Amino acid sequence: MTERAPIYDRVALIGLGLIAGSMAHAMRRGGLAGEIVGTARSAETRDIAREIGLVDRVVDSAAEAVQRADLVVLAVPVGAMEAVAEEIAPHLAPGATVTDVGSVKRAVIDAVAPHIPEGVHFVPAHPLAGTEHSGPRSGFASLFDNRWCLIVPAEGADRAAVDRLKALWQFMGSHTDEMDPDHHDLVLAVTSHAPHLIAYTMVGVADHLRRVTDSEVIKYSAAGFRDFTRIAASDPTMWRDVFLTNKEATLDILGRFTEELFVLQRAIRMGDGDMLHEYFTRTRAIRRGIIEAGQDTDAPDFGRSGGPR
Amino acid sequence: MTERAPIYDRVALIGLGLIAGSMAHAMRRGGLAGEIVGTARSAETRDIAREIGLVDRVVDSAAEAVQRADLVVLAVPVGAMEAVAEEIAPHLAPGATVTDVGSVKRAVIDAVAPHIPEGVHFVPAHPLAGTEHSGPRSGFASLFDNRWCLIVPAEGADRAAVDRLKALWQFMGSHTDEMDPDHHDLVLAVTSHAPHLIAYTMVGVADHLRRVTDSEVIKYSAAGFRDFTRIAASDPTMWRDVFLTNKEATLDILGRFTEELFVLQRAIRMGDGDMLHEYFTRTRAIRRGIIEAGQDTDAPDFGRSGGPR
Numbered sequence: 001m002t003e004r005a006p007i008y009d010r011v012a013l014i015g016l017g018l019i020a021g022s023m024a025h026a027m028r029r030g031g032l033a034g035e036i037v038g039t040a041r042s043a044e045t046r047d048i049a050r051e052i053g054l055v056d057r058v059v060d061s062a063a064e065a066v067q068r069a070d071l072v073v074l075a076v077p078v079g080a081m082e083a084v085a086e087e088i089a090p091h092l093a094p095g096a097t098v099t100d101v102g103s104v105k106r107a108v109i110d111a112v113a114p115h116i117p118e119g120v121h122f123v124p125a126h127p128l129a130g131t132e133h134s135g136p137r138s139g140f141a142s143l144f145d146n147r148w149c150l151i152v153p154a155e156g157a158d159r160a161a162v163d164r165l166k167a168l169w170q171f172m173g174s175h176t177d178e179m180d181p182d183h184h185d186l187v188l189a190v191t192s193h194a195p196h197l198i199a200y201t202m203v204g205v206a207d208h209l210r211r212v213t214d215s216e217v218i219k220y221s222a223a224g225f226r227d228f229t230r231i232a233a234s235d236p237t238m239w240r241d242v243f244l245t246n247k248e249a250t251l252d253i254l255g256r257f258t259e260e261l262f263v264l265q266r267a268i269r270m271g272d273g274d275m276l277h278e279y280f281t282r283t284r285a286i287r288r289g290i291i292e293a294g295q296d297t298d299a300p301d302f303g304r305s306g307g308p309r
Numbered sequence: 310m311t312e313r314a315p316i317y318d319r320v321a322l323i324g325l326g327l328i329a330g331s332m333a334h335a336m337r338r339g340g341l342a343g344e345i346v347g348t349a350r351s352a353e354t355r356d357i358a359r360e361i362g363l364v365d366r367v368v369d370s371a372a373e374a375v376q377r378a379d380l381v382v383l384a385v386p387v388g389a390m391e392a393v394a395e396e397i398a399p400h401l402a403p404g405a406t407v408t409d410v411g412s413v414k415r416a417v418i419d420a421v422a423p424h425i426p427e428g429v430h431f432v433p434a435h436p437l438a439g440t441e442h443s444g445p446r447s448g449f450a451s452l453f454d455n456r457w458c459l460i461v462p463a464e465g466a467d468r469a470a471v472d473r474l475k476a477l478w479q480f481m482g483s484h485t486d487e488m489d490p491d492h493h494d495l496v497l498a499v500t501s502h503a504p505h506l507i508a509y510t511m512v513g514v515a516d517h518l519r520r521v522t523d524s525e526v527i528k529y530s531a532a533g534f535r536d537f538t539r540i541a542a543s544d545p546t547m548w549r550d551v552f553l554t555n556k557e558a559t560l561d562i563l564g565r566f567t568e569e570l571f572v573l574q575r576a577i578r579m580g581d582g583d584m585l586h587e588y589f590t591r592t593r594a595i596r597r598g599i600i601e602a603g604q605d606t607d608a609p610d611f612g613r614s615g616g617p618r
Contacts, residue, residue: 079582103532128532132596147531177528187525190515192532197577198507199533201570203592205562206499216496218598219486222456223412223437223501224508226605227536233596236589243577243585253514254574258567261510265563268506268552273388276552280545283512287441287542289527296535 007168009034012069014062014084016040016049017235018130019101020075021139024055026172029141039065040136041076048136063091071168074100074112079241082111089115097121097161103188103238105152105181107245113154121161124152126184127174128192132233145173146294152181189249193242194257197250199231200239316477317380318343323371323393324384325349325358326544327439328410330448332382333364335481338450348374349445350385357445372400380477383409383421388550391420398424406430406470412497412547414461414490416554422463430470433461435493436483437501441542454482455603461490498558502551503566506559508540509548 011033013020020038027033038055039062040046050058059065066072066088074081081100092098098116102108105124116122129147131138149169153162166176179187206217206225221229243250267275290296320342322329329347336342347364348371349355359367368374375381375397383390390409401407407425411417414433425431438456440447458478462471475485488496515526515534530538552559576584599605 128529130532148529150529187529188532190518191526191529191534194514195511195533195537197573198511198570200589200592201573202504202507202566203595204573204588205503205566205569207591207595209499209562209565217500218595218602218604220437220457220459220496220500221599221602221604223439223497224504224540225500226599227540228504229592229596229599230605231533231536232589232592234589234593236586236593239589240582240585244580244582247577247580251574251578253518254570256514256518257511258570260514261507261563261567264506264510264513265560268556269560271553271556273549273553276549277545279513280509280541280543280548282516283509283538283541284543284545286512286516286527287538289524290530290535290538293527293530295527295530296539 006034008071010069011071012065013038015075016136018138022143025141072098077241078102085112085115094119104246105184134235149174189253193250194253199228203232315343319378320380321374321378322347325445327447329384331452334450381407386550387411394421394424403428413555414493443544458483498562502559503562508537512541
């Protein structure tokens with residue numbers, strides 16, 4: 001079917017949400033896996049996956065899914081990783097690679113690494129891509145195109161296993177970089193975890209503000225708030241686990257954020273227009289950097305159609 | 310050219326940025342104005358407007374622009390409205406309507422209304438639409454399509470003048486609603502002003518965080534931060550004026566936001582996963598409301614292409 005031999009003969013996806021589903025689509029697009037086996041904890045998710053043919057074979061347990069797989073992908077919320085690692089450990093094939101797609105790396109390594117048997121490679125990873133949707137129907141093949149996937153190998157990790165996983169991510173459309181777990185967790189606290197908590201908070205404030213009705217907030221959301229609601233619609237279980245497992249770095253960034261917010265609030269209260277203008281000019285430059293780095297477009301309508309689908 | 314007679318014979322646009330430019334495009338698309346005259350404070354902006362034919366006629370002063378206009382649109386930063394009102398007052402045609410497009414309404418009314426001569430109608434308005442771009446090249450005809458424009462007429466305003474302006478906005482693609490100025494300023498503090506300040510703050514924190522380099526923040530922005538940078542790239546002068554002129558409502562909402570953020574930070578610190586999960590589930594529902602209200606799409610890749618243009 002494709003000109004390239006598959007990178008892995010059998011890939012086991014544990015969890016069938018947005019990321020695993022998108023991996024299935026992207027691996028099929030590129031002919032990257034001989035067979036894709038999938039499982040999920042919920043019977044409903046497994047049934048939907050079967051119905052839409054998300055993977056080649058849906059099985060009822062993680063233990064069954066990993067048998068004879070040369071790549072096992074843990075795609076469950078960070079808080080569920082340890083239980084899955086424990087369950088699959090006795091069933092892993094010698095020489096297999098176990099990876100994960102969790103948004104936090106130190107906590108996942110601490111939870112999973114002790115369960116990985118001798119002769120199996122554990123290569124944690126984190127694709128920096130997502131949408132606010134979740135579940136087995138939410139994946140799509142292009143999710144990882146032009147996005148970064150951070151690979152976080154343990155010290156002394158098998159180089160061939162690391163490079164093979166990197167190749168998979170690259171053929172799924174991503175750029176890859178290697179990073180150590182603590183630095184990863186700090187970078188993500190800045191670029192993802194703190195922004196998500198802030199968006200959740202702002203949407204929560206709007207929700208229980210009694211003087212402004214819900215319907216007004218919703219009707220008039222186009223003026224800025226709308227972008228916060230998209231971020232704040234992300235999967236609750238996943239994000240609960242992210243905050244609980246990247247606690248220190250997230251609280252550190254939120255502390256800096258609050259300090260900074262107080263400085264700007266004070267400038268507003270004191271009427272210090274020069275300070276505000278200078279600040280807003282500086283933040284604008286960062287945006288330019290992101291567009292130049294190809295991580296967003298500057299299409300004037302944000303590339304969105306205004307109307308309902 | 311069009312089947313409909315123009316709604317206004319001569320429209321004067323004072324200021325030629327994103328909103329005025331988009332109005333010019335939208336009025337031309339609909340054949341809504343007999344002639345569109347424009348001016349801007351900066352000679353460079355006027356030159357660009359002439360070069361690209363943004364309006365029918367570019368003149369060098371606001372006083373000149375408003376002559377014989379039956380609609381005058383003040384499309385300058387809120388802090389510049391009073392000086393413009395003072396300049397144009399002696400030149401306004403009897404029976405003309407003066408409107409504005411400022412993001413704050415109480416301060417604009419206080420600044421402009423005293424200068425409006427007898428026999429001229431002042432009908433403030435606020436189109437809830439925008440992008441992070443600014444300047445004479447940034448406008449486009451569809452900016453207002455399916456967006457809301459809030460009309461904030463003074464007590465005892467001339468009904469015919471209000472309805473005529475409403476018709477203009479509707480033919481430019483907007484829905485319209487009427488609102489009183491103080492309620493407008495509170496609603497916008499929630500849906501726009503506080504979210505913008507929060508986005509500016511988060512981008513500022515990332516900017517001077519020494520342990521994480523700028524290039525990392527930019528490279529890995531796709532995970533949430535990117536949406537903040539888009540908001541934080543908006544016009545610095547416009548936003549300085551918004552915060553300084555809607556000070557009370559913005560500080561009120563920011564105070565509530567900080568309280569709420571502390572509650573969530575504490576839940577993270579204490580490991581209260583149930584509280585976080587419940588909170589994030591509630592905020593998700595608001596997003597659904599916005600999509601049902603047609604103010605955003607739920608396209609899974611946000612409708613953006615991943616690559617540079």
